[in-house]
Amino acid sequence: MNDDVIIEQPKESDIEALRGLFSRALAPHYDGDHDAHLSRLIEAYHADGYDTNGFNSLAQVGYVARHTPGGHPIGYINLAIKRHGTAKVSPLIVDPSARRKGVGEALLNTAPNNVRMLYCTVSQDNIEACTFFIRQGFVKVGEIHDQYRRGKTELLLQRTSSHHHLNNAASYELVRVSEPKQWRQFTEISESMHVNQPLPTVTTVTYSPLRTETDPINRKTKTAYISVSPNGQSLGGFILSKKKGGSTKLSTIVWANEDALSYLLTELTKVDEFRETVGRVYVHVPAELINTRIFQKHRWRLDALIPGLHNEHEVAAQWSTSPTSDNVAIEGVSTFMEPQNWTNYHRALREVITARQWDAFETPQELLVSLMAEVGELAEELQWKSRTFTRDLDRGRIGAEIVDIYNYLLRLSWHIDINLLETAFLKLARIKEKYPLEKARGTAKKYTELE
Numbered sequence: 001m002n003d004d005v006i007i008e009q010p011k012e013s014d015i016e017a018l019r020g021l022f023s024r025a026l027a028p029h030y031d032g033d034h035d036a037h038l039s040r041l042i043e044a045y046h047a048d049g050y051d052t053n054g055f056n057s058l059a060q061v062g063y064v065a066r067h068t069p070g071g072h073p074i075g076y077i078n079l080a081i082k083r084h085g086t087a088k089v090s091p092l093i094v095d096p097s098a099r100r101k102g103v104g105e106a107l108l109n110t111a112p113n114n115v116r117m118l119y120c121t122v123s124q125d126n127i128e129a130c131t132f133f134i135r136q137g138f139v140k141v142g143e144i145h146d147q148y149r150r151g152k153t154e155l156l157l158q159r160t161s162s163h164h165h166l167n168n169a170a171s172y173e174l175v176r177v178s179e180p181k182q183w184r185q186f187t188e189i190s191e192s193m194h195v196n197q198p199l200p201t202v203t204t205v206t207y208s209p210l211r212t213e214t215d216p217i218n219r220k221t222k223t224a225y226i227s228v229s230p231n232g233q234s235l236g237g238f239i240l241s242k243k244k245g246g247s248t249k250l251s252t253i254v255w256a257n258e259d260a261l262s263y264l265l266t267e268l269t270k271v272d273e274f275r276e277t278v279g280r281v282y283v284h285v286p287a288e289l290i291n292t293r294i295f296q297k298h299r300w301r302l303d304a305l306i307p308g309l310h311n312e313h314e315v316a317a318q319w320s321t322s323p324t325s326d327n328v329a330i331e332g333v334s335t336f337m338e339p340q341n342w343t344n345y346h347r348a349l350r351e352v353i354t355a356r357q358w359d360a361f362e363t364p365q366e367l368l369v370s371l372m373a374e375v376g377e378l379a380e381e382l383q384w385k386s387r388t389f390t391r392d393l394d395r396g397r398i399g400a401e402i403v404d405i406y407n408y409l410l411r412l413s414w415h416i417d418i419n420l421l422e423t424a425f426l427k428l429a430r431i432k433e434k435y436p437l438e439k440a441r442g443t444a445k446k447y448t449e450l451e
């Protein structure tokens with residue numbers, strides 16, 4: 001941290017400077033009355049932090065950063081201390097001229113030690129802040145769409161005070177189960193440790209060397225791994241099964257404790273079956289506190305909550321990851337680039353446009369003309385080709401033209417503030433109404449002509 005940064009409680013004379021920090025830093029990302037927010041915090045500071053307006057917030061604790069005692073504020077943090085023993089960072093702001101010098105970190109370090117969990121929501125587009133919090137040990141626990149601003153996605157980030165580390169992990173080795181002795185140990189630990197579901201009774205199918213001795217239906221490749229130390233101790237293990245379509249299922253996972261589960265998920269990423277998976281690697285585990293925490297920490301994706309999957313009183317969570325997904329990479333901005341989907345594409349397109357300041361040249365009319373020009377280019381690709389087989393078309397060029405059209409359409413809808421997805425669903429509902437299945441099936445008639 002920069003030595004000339006002083007952290008102090010805010011003073012009356014800071015209010016104007018804080019107001020400036022608030023509106024400049026927050027308005028681009030968040031709707032809402034930032035002035036009113038600041039006024040509420042100042043009111044609480046006057047009452048020794050006590051938040052008279054709070055329902056969940058017991059107290060508001062604020063600090064400013066300065067270069068000199070009593071000098072101009074260069075940063076500010078407020079922590080809303082909740083009655084649940086947690087605290088929300090709301091907000092943390094460093095003046096642009098003082099960023100990336102450790103001021104943000106110094107302010108975050110003011111969080112009291114007795115808070116069991118710190119959390120915040122940060123707009124997914126706010127790459128600076130997202131990266132900052134992730135580097136500070138925060139974990140993404142969810143994405144919230146349309147909560148603070150329509151069309152925006154917020155990341156819900158949290159950091160718990162327990163930072164477990166296995167200090168003897170190095171003495172363990174993950175080995176592929178290949179001998180009956182190892183398999184016996186695997187079955188033993190599955191009875192004494194946590195396991196996502198009990199092992200089936202016909203167990204010999206579950207590791208490759210003995211697989212052929214049993215039921216041919218179970219010939220799908222299954223491989224078991226177990227972590228062992230030189231003195232025969234184990235932290236747990238897992239069984240991998242190859243699935244249709246190139247995915248891999250972590251059909252069984254056995255773990256001694258929270259740290260061991262975390263260790264196993266790291267080791268898993270090093271085994272061949274994981275690295276060679278072309279689709280998703282997935283697992284079903286009970287939706288419980290510790291499992292959830294660890295899978296989130298390792299950036300797995302929650303695919304589904306399945307009530308009653310393994311037993312009728314339990315909800316199973318399906319978590320997945322993939323060797324190619326950026327989820328596995330811990331560092332960097334790309335962390336936030338989730339697997340390819342339209343939401344992420346739209347955000348990436350917006351970033352490309354705003355970074356180049358192209359919005360300045362765009363008007364709905366310009367976009368519309370560009371759109372029509374692209375439609376013309378697409379038409380050129382298909383001109384005189386109605387008798388050409390699809391495989392003989394230049395699909396690369398056609399694809400590129402379709403993308404140009406899509407991009408212009410999107411940009412047009414952004415410009416006139418149309419929520420394309422919502423409108424598309426509404427329109428679909430209308431189409432279904434106008435063209436009831438029983439009347440419209442197999443005919444190209446207009447709805448006014450349908451009997």
Ligand SMILES: CC(C)(COP(=O)(O)OP(=O)(O)OC[C@H]1O[C@@H](n2cnc3c(N)ncnc32)[C@H](O)[C@@H]1OP(=O)(O)O)[C@@H](O)C(=O)NCCC(=O)NCCS
Pocket residue numbers: 025026089090091092093094095098099100101102103104105106120121122126127128129131132133135333
């Ligand atoms: C988020 C914020 C408070 C960080 O303050 P800061 O003083 O720059 O933070 P620090 O210097 O302690 O840490 C900087 C680290 O954050 C990450 N980071 C910050 N800006 C980044 C950027 N543009 N690109 C990549 N990483 C970035 C890096 O890990 C960086 O470390 P490095 O400089 O060694 O690479 C500051 O960017 C800010 O005020 N943003 C606007 C307000 C806001 O959005 N607040 C969050 C919502 S409450």
